[in-house]
Amino acid sequence: MHQDTTADSPATARGAVAIITNRRGELLLHLRDDLPGIAWPNHWSVLGGGCDPDEEPREAIVRELDEEAGLTVTGLIELFEIRDQHGSGQLITFFAASWDSDESRLPLAEGVKLQFFAPEHLDILTIPPFIRDGINRHLAARPA
Known part of the structure; x- marks a missing residue:
């Protein structure tokens, strides 16, 4: 794993997101609710969320996707970390996975x-800057 930012203390808020692609190389994005009090309302993002207390990012992303x-998803790969400096402030661990099915059939519980x-x-x-950065880093690192 390549780290952009190190945690300042064990109490640093953490999160996890997944860049999910299909066999055509398309990315699964999630249109967030337009609600006051949430980070990045009405933005397209990748699926994910905050880690619960004592929860590791890998555990959090599996829980959040469900x-x-x-x-x-299978074959979840840990990529890197980026801090959401202009939103939640969390240190976000990015993961990658592939999934090939009809996204309109998923039971969307949020967003x-x-x-x-x-x-x-x-x-x-309209994508949060830290998510756009993570997507661009992931795409640049993929084999052509």
Whole structure:
């Protein structure tokens, strides 16, 4: 794992997100609710969330994928960490996985919508800066 930012103390708030791609190389994005009090309302993001107390990021992302979208993935790979400096302040661990099915059939429990997007269409979407950075780093590191 490559680390962007180190945790300042054991009490640093943590989170985990997953960049999920299908066999066509499209990315699964999640349109967040437009509610006051949540980080990045009405933005497209990847699935994930905060770690519970004493929960490791890998455990958190598995739980969050299930809770938010009833989604189970195989081959989850830990990528890197980025701090959400302008939102929650959490140190976010990014994971990658692949999943090939119809996203419209997932039982979405949070947010507005799930949709696969081709990487070339991401520029027109409103995406939190730290998520966009993570997606771009992941895409740049993938084999052509």
